[in-house]
Amino acid sequence: MILAKPNHIKIYGHRGARGDLPENTLDSFKYLFENNINAYETDILISKDLIPVITHDFKLDPSLTKDDEGNWITDENIKIFDLTYNEILKYDVGSLNKLSRYGRRFLNQKTLENQKIPKLSELLELSSKNISENLLINLEIKSTPDEENLTPVPEDTVKLVIKEVDKSNLQNKIIVSSFDWRILTEIKNNFPEISRAYLTYQQQRGMKIKNTIYNRSPWMSFLPFSDNHELPKIIKSQGGKAWHPYHKDITKKLVDISHQEGLPINVWTVNKEYDMLKMIEYGVDGIMTDYPIRLKELCDKENINWF
Numbered sequence: 001m002i003l004a005k006p007n008h009i010k011i012y013g014h015r016g017a018r019g020d021l022p023e024n025t026l027d028s029f030k031y032l033f034e035n036n037i038n039a040y041e042t043d044i045l046i047s048k049d050l051i052p053v054i055t056h057d058f059k060l061d062p063s064l065t066k067d068d069e070g071n072w073i074t075d076e077n078i079k080i081f082d083l084t085y086n087e088i089l090k091y092d093v094g095s096l097n098k099l100s101r102y103g104r105r106f107l108n109q110k111t112l113e114n115q116k117i118p119k120l121s122e123l124l125e126l127s128s129k130n131i132s133e134n135l136l137i138n139l140e141i142k143s144t145p146d147e148e149n150l151t152p153v154p155e156d157t158v159k160l161v162i163k164e165v166d167k168s169n170l171q172n173k174i175i176v177s178s179f180d181w182r183i184l185t186e187i188k189n190n191f192p193e194i195s196r197a198y199l200t201y202q203q204q205r206g207m208k209i210k211n212t213i214y215n216r217s218p219w220m221s222f223l224p225f226s227d228n229h230e231l232p233k234i235i236k237s238q239g240g241k242a243w244h245p246y247h248k249d250i251t252k253k254l255v256d257i258s259h260q261e262g263l264p265i266n267v268w269t270v271n272k273e274y275d276m277l278k279m280i281e282y283g284v285d286g287i288m289t290d291y292p293i294r295l296k297e298l299c300d301k302e303n304i305n306w307f
Helices: 026-034 120-128 154-167 181-190 228-237 252-260 273-282 292-301
Strands: 010-014 039-046 052-054 136-141 174-178 195-200 242-245 286-289
Touching (some): 010 026, 010 292, 039 154, 052 154, 120 136, 136 154, 154 181, 174 242, 228 242, 228 252, 252 273, 273 286, 273 292, 286 292
Parallel strands (some): 010 039, 039 136, 136 174, 174 195, 195 242
Antiparallel strands (some): 039 052
């Protein structure tokens, strides 16, 4: 697995290419491969019948989900974990309600017909057909210590995901990440051959979660923490292969400390050209973006090496 190259930026398509095509759909990932983007980030949840599926939110999002009659759903409390995979297939996720608050963020996203929430196995099969030296798959396992019954317990969630990974020929192309470090601890203890990236978020608002990093945080698997500059060292001490912070949480000094620890740093989710160039100036190793083609073109324009 090539996580970093000197003087290169790794471009990760975020949820496929959310800015251009419906997020976390197979066609969105195909779009990446067709445009020579060799890395992506995606999200995994577990269905009622214990199938790992590719979707971001614990509950179906009315902004991007239609029922089997083609109407936007209105119920905001339909849990993925309460639906069998056959029930999940009744919903279409190929369009975005541009009148919704979420939809207004991606007004140029194209609509695709007949798009279903895919299984993890389907995405891995697609990726195996597009395997290359630079292929890198970031599987974010969704989990939370704040609310129960949204997923199986971390131990069971990890087993289900790794079972699918082991069926593929992609073990050395996959890095598993999570905000819930209990997930990463389970992998560390039971599947140490699987590479792990530690997600962090240190803002008080603007996301569906708030700050996850503080002393004895349940998100950090209750590890002690007192200073931001410790974060790369803590992650390295846990055997992490990469640190994945929110791009507004980092400084050049933190990037330097991370590199001193031998820890690649990949930031999310960077969509504005100004911020892309700032992250490159900081020296990050990878950038996750909803607009990977835009970032690729910017790098080419500015003579910045990418892979």
